[in-house]
Amino acid sequence: MIDVHYWTTPNGHKVTIFLEETGLPYKIFPVNIGKGEQFERAFLEVSPNNRIPAIVDHDPPGGGAAISVFESGAILLYLAEKTGQFMAKDLRGRVQTLEWLFWQMGNLGPMSGQNNHFSNYAVEKLQYAMDRYRNEVNRLYGVLNKRLADRSFVSGDYSIADMAIYPWIVPYERQGQKLEDFPQLKRWFEAIRARPAVERAYAKAKEINPNLGGIRTAEERAILFGQTAASVDRAAARAG
Numbered sequence: 001m002i003d004v005h006y007w008t009t010p011n012g013h014k015v016t017i018f019l020e021e022t023g024l025p026y027k028i029f030p031v032n033i034g035k036g037e038q039f040e041r042a043f044l045e046v047s048p049n050n051r052i053p054a055i056v057d058h059d060p061p062g063g064g065a066a067i068s069v070f071e072s073g074a075i076l077l078y079l080a081e082k083t084g085q086f087m088a089k090d091l092r093g094r095v096q097t098l099e100w101l102f103w104q105m106g107n108l109g110p111m112s113g114q115n116n117h118f119s120n121y122a123v124e125k126l127q128y129a130m131d132r133y134r135n136e137v138n139r140l141y142g143v144l145n146k147r148l149a150d151r152s153f154v155s156g157d158y159s160i161a162d163m164a165i166y167p168w169i170v171p172y173e174r175q176g177q178k179l180e181d182f183p184q185l186k187r188w189f190e191a192i193r194a195r196p197a198v199e200r201a202y203a204k205a206k207e208i209n210p211n212l213g214g215i216r217t218a219e220e221r222a223i224l225f226g227q228t229a230a231s232v233d234r235a236a237a238r239a240g
């Protein structure tokens with residue numbers, strides 16, 4: 001059984017998509033990041049960066065003590081290695097999956113996160129920051145669109161790279177982007193959205209948090225947008 005420390009955000013969906021695709025048994029432990037549950041001691045023990053997702057595998061390959069993993073890219077790689085699924089077996093194919101997985105982790109995720117912050121959450125509307133991140137996300141959609149021009153998925157067969165990227169395209173409207181401008185990306189997006197495992201992963205998210213993508217309250221904003229090193233120290237002190 002795999003424990004999934006999860007909230008209903010793009011990085012959380014990556015893991016439930018993989019688990020639904022493979023049918024590995026898992027149990028969700030919701031970490032409501034708007035309420036500050038990412039600062040609870042038990043969670044910080046598995047995820048010292050106070051971010052979801054994280055997993056604990058009680059039945060790791062080769063046996064022995066449970067293995068915990070944080071960072072969604074590391075989790076997807078761990079699960080692909082554990083199951084032998086959704087990752088090419090040959091070196092050349094594997095390199096391509098890793099490239100696009102890391103492309104998501106280092107580019108699409110962080111830039112979309114900042115774009116969402118400055119366009120949808122920042123109280124002070126900074127035109128420079130809004131343009132900077134919306135344009136960068138636009139560039140990344142263009143890169144992805146080109147990559148998909150002559151293939152069905154980003155690296156050979158459907159893989160953990162597609163699973164990492166897809167949840168970050170779902171909120172394209174909040175990202176100020178039009179899928180019509182990126183026809184290859186749109187075709188790929190619709191093919192993944194129609195997968196039964198992907199539908200199940202998003203249905204699960206709705207069950208856990210019916211207010212998906214909802215407006216942040218003042219309390220949530222203070223927890224999510226006011227973090228410094230002291231936030232983690234305070235959590236550790238509270239836990240004793």
Ligand SMILES: N[C@@H](CCC(=O)N[C@@H](CS)C(=O)NCC(=O)O)C(=O)O
Nearest residue numbers: 009011033038051052053071072073
């Ligand atoms: N690079 C990390 C990013 C994880 C991340 O940013 N998680 C967000 C939700 S999508 C979070 O837990 N936020 C809690 C917070 O900001 O305190 C990963 O891919 O796992």
